[in-house]
Amino acid sequence: MAQIHRAHIEPRPPRIFTRQDLVRVDPEAWSSWLGTRADLAGVPHLAVWAGAGRPLIVRRRVPGEGAGTVPLGLPLPPADGKRRIGLALPAERLTRLDSPSLAEVAPHAPPAWHGTIAAVVALGDRYGVTPRPFGGLLWQAVTGLTYLSPASDLDLLWPCPGPVPAGLLDRLAAIADNAPMRLDGEILLPDGTGLHWRELRDAPEGGTVLAKGLDGLAMWPVAPLRSRETA
Structure with missing residues (x-):
């Protein structure tokens, strides 16, 4: 199983909150x-x-x-x-x-989504990453109110403490291409910075990608964020 390199991450001090908490x-x-x-x-x-x-x-x-x-x-x-x-x-x-995982909220998703969710969870297992929902599926699961409709997207966060393997991004794109819904979301870095997964996948070598942080937006170089590892 291919694993994302896990850099040493200091635990957050009490009362320190990051984006998407x-x-x-x-x-x-x-x-x-x-x-x-x-x-x-x-x-x-x-x-x-x-x-x-x-x-x-x-x-x-x-x-x-x-x-x-x-x-x-x-x-x-x-x-x-x-x-x-x-x-x-x-x-x-x-x-x-604690934010719920995609597997934990799967029972709240429409039946037509279950095959895609199973494939996404298996992809996360392959790379040692636990995808989390946000958007309508998350809010429906944590509030008990109705947020999903036939036109809803499946919005996911992929918490990654190190460079993201190209294989994870490519396999996620393949799942998205065959999904019954739009598969959207972000790679989520430890400080809460988010990178749209497809933008990170498609950015050219030497290019940049939009990074969404707690205090604003910035363009970051792709090279330190994306690994060539594909297995």
């Missing part, structure tokens, strides 16, 4: 924040969101948001307008949650 918000802090947003009065689900234990996700910081708070977001279900709610709260009011 799932967090639970202290219900009191949530209620206080919601009380400052008259524009959200009556929006479905929000009043009970934190009290029901539903998570938020750490997103990219936008201009004007200081480093003293953690930028967060949640999408409402499509039936409720598919609105994306953004906020920022102090780290001490948040608890990091």
Whole structure:
């Protein structure tokens, strides 16, 4: 089995959050924040969101948001307008949650997706990587609300602590080409930086790829990010 080289990674200190982390918000802090947003009065689900234990996700910081708070977001279900709610709260009011794997949320996916999910999980096993969902499948699994429709994508995160083997990217593309849904997502680096997997695969040698980090966007050289290993 081909393995991605695992560089030494220092564990994150307590209260340090990275992009794509799932967090639970202290219900009191949530209620206080919601009380400052008259524009959200009556929006479905929000009043009970934190009290029901539903998570938020750490997103990219936008201009004007200081480093003293953690930028967060949640999408409402499509039936409720598919609105994306953004906020920022102090780290001490948040608890990091373990993000579920794709295999763990597979029962929440449409039956037509199951073959693709099995192939993706097997690909992860081959390379020692555990794919995680985000997007509609994640939110449906962790909230119990309806996010998926026949037109939904399967959005995945591939946590990779080292250069990504070309074989993983090529095999993922082959699965995507035969999938009944659009297969989207990112390679996720340890600091939360995301690289679109297909852009990383298709970038020329010596080229660059868009990197999405907690504090902004940047173009990074491909060479340190992609390994020629294909097995």
